[in-house]
Amino acid sequence: MTEHEVGADSLESELRFEDYFREGSAPTEALLWWQLERNEGLLNAMRALCHGPAALVRLRVWIFMEVMAMPASRISRETLNQHFHSLRDEALELVLKRLREAELLAWDGGNQQYGVTPLAQQLLGVLQPLVSSSVQDADLSALLANVAGAHQLGTLDPAQLQHLQAQLSRLYDEFADAIASGSEFHLRRARQRFGRALSLVEKASEALSAIMVQAQEQGNAKLERLARELGLAQARLLAMASQFNRALQQADRQRVTLGSTGITTTDVRRWLQNVPFLENLSLGALSRPVHPIFVAQHELLDSTEAEFERDRPKPPEPEALPSAQSAPAGELAVMSLPPEMGLMQALLARWTEAGEMEQDLAPAVLGGSYARASYRAQLLPLLGDAQAQHLSGATGDMARQPWRVQWSAEQGEVDDEHIAWMSKGVLRSTDAPPKEPVGEPFSAEVPMSEPDKAPKPERARKTRTPKPKEAQE
Structure with a gap:
């Protein structure tokens, strides 16, 4: 311990509690100070x-x-x-x-x-x-347990409600920062903590309501005011559920699928987070590192003078442009779309000619590898797309097909070599009479999993024109 630390400890031991205040007197009128003194x-x-x-x-x-x-x-x-x-x-x-x-x-x-x-x-x-055993959200659960237990025993103190209200305000600010960040992973972590905190508050809502009623009956205005403010803080947390949903939907809309591979930008970010040493990915990328050179002012001046005094070579004379030549014969390569869109349009055309009004979704999606099935699933949102219907070419033809996709929240196994699990759904003709849906419509992309993998979480649909095959590669 240094001499400065020894002197500081001796000074702290000699000072009284009142000596720390400017006027040399403790705030005796403060309730918290009186409670500490008691x-x-x-x-x-x-x-x-x-x-x-x-x-x-x-x-x-x-x-x-x-x-x-x-x-x-x-x-x-x-x-x-x-x-x-x-x-x-x-x-x-x-x-x-x-x-x-x-x-x-x-x-x-x-x-x-x-x-x-x-x-x-x-x-x-x-x-x-x-x-005590460490649990998730122990800070909030301990405060709620103290408030509920003190209310049951009749020893509730207004300070306990103030501490709980302050903790709810801190949680609100934490969740608001997560929503404002726009980070998908930050949002999902905060969404899990928000769900646990909301569950704890809902479990203690009966006790909070009873506290408010008891304060009204006893005429305790301060306790009633704190209970009402606590209810407002709880209502603010409940209102954040819709904000989380909108932020997650915005993050889903920003997710991009890399070509026809079925891999999204979220998968890439998750993989990068699991890499132990990211700097190892750049090994060998720079064969010759940059070596900075620091030059003093007088050295720069000497080099400049030598440059001006040196005999410079004569600049080359301008040459005339070469004469015109005819272009060689060749063929112009035109980018073409993957064949999956044409095959799907042919399948829908056969169903239309046969007078089919409703068909299962699996024949239109399954077949081939997992990447090809994933690409077909991305083509389904084009059916009936109002913006794509005005386009020319294969994309506009696909949007003008008289078929609409209707997903279901139910999932199940499918008989396919590459796909083991996918969401159920049907393709309905626009000429078919409307009927009440059996299950809740589901507008997300179909989650499919390979046979040796567990089902992936469902991803939100991103309606866009598929890129040509050469551009995807």
Whole structure:
């Protein structure tokens, strides 16, 4: 420890609580200060238990929690020696002495036994989160449990509602930042935490309503006001569900499928996040690294003077342009669309000629490899597209087909060599009479999985004109 740190510690030990304020007087009119002064004994007990080196503090807390967990109301020194047989005698005696001085343990000299004081019971409630199992959203669940439990016991304090309201405000700001970021992965992580927090708040909503009713009956205006503000904070969290949905839909619309491979930009980002060392991907990319050269001002001046004094070579004379030549004979290569669009239009035309009104979706999508089936599934949103119907060529012909796709929320196995699972759906002719849908319509792309993989999560549809085969490669 340096001399500066020693001087700072001695200065802190000499100053009183009032000396930290500008006018030299404590805020005695503040309720929180009065509550801290009333529980000064508990503060001194915490200071006695947690003051000192980290290893010694952990030893004191461990022995204190072990003693408080012993079922006997009176504990002899021999029982303590047997329970802490792995500790050295001087270490155990040092901690027990500190607990006696802090009035956490009472020593009965007549019976030669230790007893637990009421102050130790209060301190146990403060330190209980240290030994509780770590769960997700423990900060919010602990505050909700304290409010609900205190209400049942009739010991609810307005400060507990203020702490809960502050935590809900912090969660709201955290979720708002996640929505504003626009990052798909950040949004999905925040959406999971939002769902857990919303579930906890909904479970405690009955207790919050009962607190408001009880405050009205008792005429406690402050408690009623805090309960109403807490209800408003809960309503703000509920309203964020729609904002999360819109942000996720926007992220889905920005997702791009790389050609006919079925791989999306989300898959690429997820793969990059799992790469342990991203810098290794650039190994060998630069065969000759850049070597910066730093030149002083006088060196630049010398080089410039030498450049002006040196005999420069005569610039070359301008030459005439070459004469015109006829272009060689050749063929112009025209990019063509993949054959899947033409095959699908031929299939739909055969169904139309046969007078079919409704056909299962599987024959139009399945067949060939997984990538080809995924590309066919991306062509289905073109059917009936209002913007694409005005185009010329194969894309416009596809949009003007008298068929519409209708997805279902149900999924199931399919009999195909490359596809094991996909969403169910039908292709309905525009001439077919309308009927009530059996299941909820599903506008997302069909999720398909290869036989050796689990089903992928469904992706939102992205309506766009498929790229030519040469451009996709």
